[in-house]
Amino acid sequence: MRRWLVELCVAGLLAAALLAASFLAPTESTMGHAQRIVYVHVPVAWLGLLAFLAMAGSGLGYLARRDLKWDHWFQAAGEVGWLCCGLTLVTGSLWAHKAWGTWWEWDPRLTAAFILWAIYSGVLLVRAGIEDPHRRARVGAVLAILGALDVPLVVMATRWFRGLHPVAPEMAPLMRVTLLVSVVGFTVFFGWLVCRRREQLGLESMTAELRRQMEG
């Protein structure tokens, strides 16, 4: 019953975010409807960064406690973060095509987002090939902590190097409200996805342990 209520709230918030982005926000005068991509792009970009920090935090948790539960959080956050980072690149590219007339520009923040996605992909690929769960957790934790050092560069890149990427552009009040609703809606939805994936990984781990005990 409780889970049912939580899922209803998550679905409601996500629906509110999508409806606000589609109907509440006014149409931007220069870019038209294409500007609405921002209401997906900003939340997924924020979640891509947040998930990487969550990965590094879970990695630190594992190294400190040696409990595989931390590694399940790591894997769940990594997979969802990888998806968000990929969506950031796709939605950013769509927006850039309309705004700048090109699908891709080597703007520092875009470059940093791509690098973050490449690190996510590398960490998940390396982990996928390691069978021993504790080795997998340890290798992933070290790489993610090292990779998290890239996150401040992502955030600071625009300010340091002044690329094409807009920093806090002027927005109408209704656009700001829509953006806020989108960020909250997407954050709750992806948080829920991470929790569900983490539960699934816990069950997989338990099943594997039971199988080992039965065989051995």
Next chain:
Amino acid sequence: MAAFWWIVHKDLVSEFRSRSAWPAMLLLGIVVALLFSVQMDLLPEHKRQIVGGLLWLSVFFAGATVFERSFAAERQDGCWDAMQLLPVSPSTVFFAKLTVNVLALAVLEGLLIPLFFVLSDLPLMAHAHQLALIGLLASPALAAVGTLVSALAPGAGKSGSLLVLVVLPLVFPVMLAAAECTRLALENRIDDAWWRWIQLLGVCAVVFVTAGMLLFEYAIED
């Protein structure tokens, strides 16, 4: 401190006797530089734009062969087990391995910078002191990430060969800053922008060396 010098000495003597990693690194550097130079049949102003990136990519690719071998020799004949029995802290081992890798990169850069000077016909040697500063900051940053990740390779098993997929994006800020510094130096623009990239190189070196020192203990647990 004695243990640090002992490990550095051991690795250098071992390399001098076996000549296994450094000649391969230098040869790969030369081959990569020659292959890149094929793409440099351009006007001088266009060459100035790309030569920095090609130079530091050559350094990275050739240097990666030495990083990979940092711990490979230790794993043979139980050397690593013997080293772990010694009363030496993991950070001492990390700094010793890092020092050897930085020395290897210094030798590599000493070869590749004149080679790019010859191949590109750009006045790289006129900016030798600026390139030396770039190398001084970029080498520890590159070597710190390379050393730490190579220490993970035995634990990663089959995935060990995939670790290079993580190294390149991790060192991307270093590569970008080194390439931009080289380009600006070649354009005689030693201005605020040049110093900002140098600062980024310095920050990368401090962050990666510190992270390597702190994480090395967990990387070598196998």
